[in-house]
Amino acid sequence: MRREIPLVITFVVGVVFVISYFIPHYPFNEFESWFTDWFSIVGAFAIWLGALNLMKISTLKIVKQKKDWPFSALTIVSFLIIVIFGFYGGKGFRDPGTTFDWLYVYVYTALSSTMFALLAFFVASASYRAFRARNFEATLLLVAAFFVMLGRVPVGDMITGFLPLEYQMSHWANWVMNILNTAGQRAIMIGIALGLVSTSLRVILGLERSYLGGD
């Protein structure tokens, strides 16, 4: 029964979602929104599991004085601060001017932006490796990237300004992006769509059940 009930639930929910896509009326649309709500409810309860797990693992690290335990202490302190100010703020805890809002805007958002900004440096290091002309394919990539990057900045068109408009660098950059790149992307998208259908079918029919634990 531990296996059969989840499989039956998966089958029913999957079939209802497929039917409601083609027949968006009662009762299928009702069932669809009902199942979506249930997923949200289960997910909301599961957040407690996650939070407790985070606290448990961090506390154990501190108690056992494991390597790098101060990071765990910082995690617990940060978690408690944001939770306490969240509850203290009541229903309007996210309103502008509240302590929670201050923490969100001036601490969380700033830290998130810092992490995101790292991307600029990582793009540079990854590009350096990707664009090394080690073989024919990598050289092709390098040449295409050269044209695209040059075509995306004004200096590209300045260099080729003496040519007719349709032969200037920005035109070539657009051609690479709109023709070659789009063709490749579409091939990948078609494969993804077919893979999605096939995987969904396996899951709905219960052929694929390792997500329930085991084969």
Next chain:
Amino acid sequence: MTKQAILAGVILVVLLSAGAFGQDRPEAVVDSSNLTGAILPAPVTNIEAKNHKYDDGERIDLFWEKSVDDPDNIFGYKVYRIDKDGASELVRELLPGTTEYFDEEVENDVPYQYIVAVVGEAGEAPSEMTPEVMAAWEFFNFSKLNILILGFIVCGSVLFFISSAKSGKKLFIRKIGGLEALEEAVGRATEMGRPILFIPGILDLDDVQTLAAITILGKVSRVIADYDSKILMPVSRSLVMTSARETIKESYMSAGRPDGYNDNMVQYITDEQFGYVAAVNGIMVREKPATCLYLGAFFAESLILAETGNSIGAIQIAGTARPGQLPFFVAACDYTLIGEELFAASAYLSGDPKQLGSLKGQDIGKIVAMSAIILGTLAMTFASAWELGFMQSLLDILNSIFVTN
């Protein structure tokens, strides 16, 4: 004399326009209280009200061609709904430049008529009244019939190949480099005495990519259990945490090593994208895993994770169905499962004929797609270069089959 002539002309135009529309227009529609000598704007033309197809009978779509005085000499448009008793109601005021309105405050199977009035300095210039239209309920969404047929073809071929695989027919599946390297990657981590990091993306269990990642986790954790290696799995969703724990526990049990399993192998971090990335980067730098697996749905964090993994010298295998992130993984990882390979991984690793049959079924879908692309390209080329009518017809047919609404 000239002023008097203009004034007389204006009054004549106002009277004529009022008279022309007066018979089939409710009085409330026309507001002539602002007659300051200005001329009424030209009304909208070709007004059309249609039942919105394939909904619950809750919407009427209204389209028109804008007034020739739009935008310089008008303030906007007013949409009036007239019910079967002739009572009119102002349902919406719209800005200049608007040419459509979707009325979602109508009752099912009740006839309505509409007037769109152009509002100018001199008042409102109403359009003709539309014929009666009803918001009707249609059971099946026929605009998606093409998707249904294509879905039947793909699903039917998947089921056909599953049944033929069950009957013992040998199926050829090409080798996938990234999946062939999985065991080698786990073995390397075991030899080095360092853990394996598994990241299942940052979306929840309702995303198929996450499901695919969890199914691959089942196979990977079985190898890890066999090799007595160590797995680290920080996750950003609580439901993924519970599912991953069950999967890893089952793998350790099936490997005959239930004592090797520990709940702390899977650790919830946070739902927040960059908070999660910061934590995972910290784990990478401190624990220095020998193998990093990024399988699932990734966004901006893909390159941050993969470059950090690269900097610690880990062997990296990534897989995602998000085309925008694939170049980052290709640049930073040793192996990348591109799109469909992520979904194929579970079946590929299981070696189960039924699941392998489902992969073969996808090929029929690819044949259909490739045929359509070749035919469409030829039809478009011939139709535009030599204006061949039957090629244009072929193109229209292909469009009606493959273009979704």
